[in-house]
Amino acid sequence: MAKDKFPYMIFSPAKVNLHLKILDRRADGYHNIFSLFQCVSMSDRIWICSLTEPSDLVDGVDATPGSNTLIKVLNEFRSYTGLDFFAHIRVEKNIPQGAGLGGGSSNAASLLKALNEIFSTQLGVDDLIEIGAKVGSDVPFFLKSPAAIVSGRGEVLKPIRARDDFFIVLVEPGFCVNTSDAYAWLDAYAEGNPGFFDMQDPNIEEQYLFFEPEKWDFYNSFLPVLLERFPILLDLERLLRTYGAVYTNVSGSGSTFFGVFNYESDAHNACVSLKKKGFSAHCVRPLSFFPG
Ligand SMILES: C[C@@](CO)(OP(=O)(O)O)[C@H](O)COP(=O)(O)OP(=O)(O)OC[C@H]1O[C@@H](n2ccc(N)nc2=O)[C@H](O)[C@@H]1O
Numbered sequence: 443m444a445k446d447k448f449p450y451m452i453f454s455p456a457k458v459n460l461h462l463k464i465l466d467r468r469a470d471g472y473h474n475i476f477s478l479f480q481c482v483s484m485s486d487r488i489w490i491c492s493l494t495e496p497s498d499l500v501d502g503v504d505a506t507p508g509s510n511t512l513i514k515v516l517n518e519f520r521s522y523t524g525l526d527f528f529a530h531i532r533v534e535k536n537i538p539q540g541a542g543l544g545g546g547s548s549n550a551a552s553l554l555k556a557l558n559e560i561f562s563t564q565l566g567v568d569d570l571i572e573i574g575a576k577v578g579s580d581v582p583f584f585l586k587s588p589a590a591i592v593s594g595r596g597e598v599l600k601p602i603r604a605r606d607d608f609f610i611v612l613v614e615p616g617f618c619v620n621t622s623d624a625y626a627w628l629d630a631y632a633e634g635n636p637g638f639f640d641m642q643d644p645n646i647e648e649q650y651l652f653f654e655p656e657k658w659d660f661y662n663s664f665l666p667v668l669l670e671r672f673p674i675l676l677d678l679e680r681l682l683r684t685y686g687a688v689y690t691n692v693s694g695s696g697s698t699f700f701g702v703f704n705y706e707s708d709a710h711n712a713c714v715s716l717k718k719k720g721f722s723a724h725c726v727r728p729l730s731f732f733p734g
């Protein structure tokens with residue numbers, strides 16, 4: 443391990459779920475999903491400062507060591523490879539936490555790729571996916587391709603060509619959503635709404651690749667569930683439409699609400715207007731490659 447590699451900096455991009463159908467609840471408590479994941483141009487920056495520490499230390503993430511996805515990766519990587527080391531890691535968080543943008547999962551995937559490179563362990567993508575899936579359901583996506591149809595618990599991946607002809611405005615509504623809570627709310631909602639899990643899936647791959655965004659028939663199973671609790675999301679949908687969004691939805695299990703725009707100037711103006719109203723808003727683009 444060459445000393446001049448440190449600090450070793452990596453980018454860790456956010457994702458949005460352009461479509462997210464929750465199919466059913468499984469015996470293991472997880473849910474099968476069918477989703478279109480798209481990486482976007484908002485990234486955390488992670489510095490591996492040293493790998494010769496007496497114990498692991500992660501700065502910059504608001505999580506307990508036991509729940510921190512970076513610590514989990516270090517543990518899983520050590521146990522998979524038999525390597526003996528501890529790390530000091532520093533994170534510049536730009537991706538809001540608990541926002542449905544996959545920041546914790548992306549951090550985990552980026553660190554795994556970096557460790558594989560630094561230690562020349564030559565693990566293949568499938569090995570990394572096996573390790574990543576132990577850390578979190580969304581981690582495998584960030585190991586494979588910047589746009590994909592994702593199913594199973596999150597580990598079944600079909601890479602697709604990423605489009606780059608639209609713009610996305612991400613809006614933080616001012617609250618976080620815990621993913622486990624959101625799935626529990628969804629189960630309760632499904633009990634009161636027979637047929638909820640049977641909603642038809644549009645042909646998402648074809649629509650994504652070939653249809654104008656205004657024609658996308660995508661949806662997110664969490665949206666009706668979240669609207670019951672957070673009616674402000676409906677206000678955000680109306681606002682984004684007023685500013686010219688041609689498709690809107692919540693990302694993942696929330697809380698981020700986003701709008702897709704055909705024109706950069708409309709997306710930029712929407713951001714400015716949303717900020718004037720006190721919202722935190724970010725104009726991003728879909729990524730067709732992993733940054734860094
Ligand atoms: C909803 C989605 C959509 O992309 O993302 P986020 O909104 O969290 O970003 C994912 O399914 C979230 O994946 P991730 O955030 O990695 O979840 P995990 O840490 O593995 O699991 C947290 C909890 O969510 C529930 N969970 C997660 C994934 C899944 N397919 N079924 C589930 O039921 C379980 O209750 C689990 O204990």
Ligand SMILES: Nc1ncnc2c1ncn2[C@@H]1O[C@H](COP(=O)(O)OP(=O)(O)O)[C@@H](O)[C@H]1O
Pocket residue numbers: 503504505506509510511512538539540541542543544545546547549550619621694696697
């Ligand atoms: N490296 C990390 N980055 C962000 N959050 C993390 C990380 N490790 C653990 N967490 C915990 O995971 C929770 C969900 O994180 P995050 O991945 O940002 O959101 P989401 O699952 O909604 O996409 C956070 O509230 C935080 O407590």
